[in-house]
Amino acid sequence: DADVTQTPRNRITKTGKRIMLECSQTKGHDRMYWYRQDPGLGLRLIYYSFDVKDINKGEISDGYSVSRQAQAKFSLSLESAIPNQTALYFCATSGGTSGETQYFGPGTRLLVL
């Protein structure tokens, strides 16, 4: 079973709709991250959380919000989706004896029409 899972894997939505992407992990890690990947731009950090009560903005947090419902769950919301949020979204975790090595989920491909 995968250590980091993301749902949905693919999603098509319309401009203005609210959408939530969910991430769960079974690694027992404290730290969780949301990234978006765009061609030629690599990974850009949206939000990260070092603990259940800790939420921090990354480099591109505008238009996004997050919720850390439990140590194992970290969800990303787009309150009002826009076409330039079309991207591949990855959740990642780190912590414990793995140090800063990050473990990634399989990604969610989002298309905003």
Added chain:
Amino acid sequence: GEDVEQSLFLSVREGDSSVINCTYTDSSSTYLYWYKQEPGAGLQLLTYIFSNMDMKQDQRLTVLLNKKDKHLSLRIADTQTGDSAIYFCAESINTGGFKTIFGAGTRLFVKA
């Protein structure tokens, strides 16, 4: 500022060695990483090197670190078609909590 740069594409013939290069700007890096992303999948850690080392070898992979020039490279010996993927260089820096900065990724094409 913090930045990690790498070239976007590399093409090699099957059986040749591949060398993927990366430069970074922050001298307070603690660990430097290479991640591999296969089509349709998330990133997976390939190897890493601690910042006080200058070389690490792991089977077909050799990582070289030149701290003075802030240059990291990944050499894949006897490159196979299964090595075709995007390779991301990343550094962890300590900013009062650790932060990981990723490069844009190098897409490796392996020609049979």
